[in-house]
Amino acid sequence: MTALSRRDALQLLAAAGGAAAFNTPAFARQGDPVFMDYQAAAANDPWTLIVRDAPAAGFDSRAELISGHVPDGFTGTLYRNGPGRFSRQDWRYRHWFDGDGFLQSWQIGPDGVHHRGRFIETDKWQIEEAAGRFIVPALGSVPPQPGGLTGPDDMNVANTSVILLGDELLALWEGGSAWSIDPDTLDSRGARRWGNGLDGVPFSAHPKREPETGIVWNFGQDAPGARLILWKIGPDGTLLDAGLLNDVPGGMVHDFVITEHSLVFLVGSYRFDRMRLPFIESFQFDEDAPMLAIAVDKNDWSVRRSWELPPGFLFHFGGAWEEADGTIRLDAALSQDARFAMAGAYDVMRGQAETQTDSQSRHMLVTLAPGGRSRVEALGAGYIEFPQVDPRLTGLRRRDTxxxxxxxxxxxxxTRIERRNLHTGAHDAFDHGPDIYVEEPLFIPAAPDAPEGQGWILHTALNAGARRTELHLFNAGHLSDGPVASWRLGYACPFGFHGCWRSGRLA
Ligand SMILES: [Fe+2]
Incomplete structure (x- = not known):
């Protein structure tokens, strides 16, 4: 572990800028096949609305209550972020992760539900909005007549996640800065500046907040440099520490977990090979490369333990905790390969679904024991994604995901929302039926001191039959009873990836 110097930070920025030196194929003007394929699919298949373009002006309307009622005192705002702009001038991005960040808020109060959606006005969005065309090389696509890059924030779309930190909302990507947003107006305030030579250094999309202290941990990845950046942020948003974790294999690391004592990373077998454009093609799945688990001591970043696991890949963890003997247990949505990133996320841009389900993600419990011993166990049949935990138990032993x-x-x-008990395997679920595609279910405690798992599950969904986006609220402990309240918009929104909840005060 070494401190992150200004020179290190500049090297990180230069690594991304250097990618622009690669030649890119010219785009033939006879028509973009991806754009045309999507148009053809969208004409007949409302499922394709998950990757529709949101209107440039965004959304601003009330949602209609279609069943149930809001529980007494349930007031707050659900924020969700995800890609919302995929095409300009009849040219369409190739990869789902490329779209410009589109932030949505759902204000829930005694007077009903109000929905808003705004594009995050990143530097990239502003330049391209003014030009009327895509210019900047994206993670998985290179547009016609691309411009150059000077650093990661040139291509920052801030489209992956969102957290509340102090009095600001941060829209998160994983290759560059967090983007500061006014939580009441959704106005973009610009890239979050940390000072200390850290401006523009990658700040990933899955920070973790210690429930006791409010300290927020995060990382950034520098896969070409085979290292991670570690971030430690105070509850008010003050930078407490940052540094480099060297000699980490260059994998695509999207998420991590914390325990009481450790920061835990899992480097999958989807590894950085050599710099290519689009950048995502720099990664290749190496079926012979074991996954590597790394636990870093929170108090001394030079102390680390590691374990080898069978080859595989993941985007998301549920959570983790540490036993008295130092054994770490974590749950995650693990897949046997990276086919979704390498194929499925391309197919969806043409309006096609990935059909090879055997490489989709399953719910696994991973045990990392002293002495390098490890175990990976399936927690249930079927496939899962977007695992969520009671935030009051982040990093602590818990029961449910x-x-x-x-x-x-x-x-x-x-189409299903599910709760699984990690210790018994018991599960409770609600299936919305074949036409309703569900998004990340967020757990909201009933009260700060409510018992574990006592609270609400809130999730959005596309009702493809109705061509409308819906919001559903469940009792978190009784999903199979069905929603306690459901609302519907007068339109369909593009799917988001991740969200967060602000309890109480509405704008
Ligand atoms: Fe994610």
Whole structure:
């Protein structure tokens, strides 16, 4: 572990800028096949609305209550972030992760639900909005007549996640800066500046907050440099520390977990090979490369333990905790390869669903024991994604995970919300039926001191039959009872990836 110097930070920025030196194929003007394929699919298939372009002006309307009622005192705002702009001038991005960040808020109060959506006004978005065309090389696509890059924030789309930190909302990507947003107006305030030579250094999309202290941990990845950046942020948003974790294999690391004592990373077998454009093609799945688990001591970043696991890949963890003997247990949505990133996320841009379900993600419990011993166990049949935990137990021993779930005969995505008890395997679920595709289920405690798992599950979904986006609220402990309240918009929104909840005060 070494401190992150200004020179290190500049090297990180230069690594991304250097990618622009690669030649890119010219775009033939006879028509973009991806754009045309999507248009053809969208004409007949409302499922394709998950990757529709949101209107440039965004959304601003009330949602209609279609069943149930809001529980007494349930007031707050659900924020969700995800890609919302995929095409300009009849040219369409190739990869789902490329779209410009589109932030949505759902304000829930005694007067009903109000929905808003705004594009995050990144530097990239502003330049391209003014030009009327895509210019900047994206993670998985290079547009016609691309411009150059000077650093990661040139291509920052801030499209992956969102957290509340102090009095600001941060829209998160994983290759560059967090983007500061006014939580009341959704106005973009610009890249979050940390000072200390850290401006523009990658700040990933899955920070973890210690429930006792409010300290927020995060990392950034520098896969070409085979290292991670570690971030430690105070509850008010003050930078407490940052540094480099060297000699980490250059994998695509999207998420991590914390325990009481450790920061835990899992480097999958989807590894950095050599710099290519689009950048995502720099990664290749190495079926012979074991996954590597690394636990770093929170108090001394030079102390680390590691374990080898069978080859595989993951985007998301549920959570983790540490036993008295130092054994770490974590749950995650693990897949046997990176086919979704390498194929499925391309197919969806053409309006096609990934059909090879055997490489989709399953709910696994991973045990990392002293002496380098490890174990990976399946927690249930079927597939899951977007695992969520009670935030009051982040990093602590807990019982439940909530996630979206689907089966092998559902290649178009999940229709089910599920809760699984990690210790007994027992689960509780609600299936919305074949036409309603569900998004990340967020757990909201009933009260700060409510018992573990006592609270609400809130999730959005595309009702493809109705061509409308819906919001559903469940009792978190009784999913199979069905929603306690459901609302519907007068339109369909593009799918988001991740969200967060602000309890109480509405703008
Ligand atoms: Fe994610």
């Amino acid at each position: 909530w996630h979206i779930a689907w089966d092998a005969d559902q290649p178009r995505g999940a």
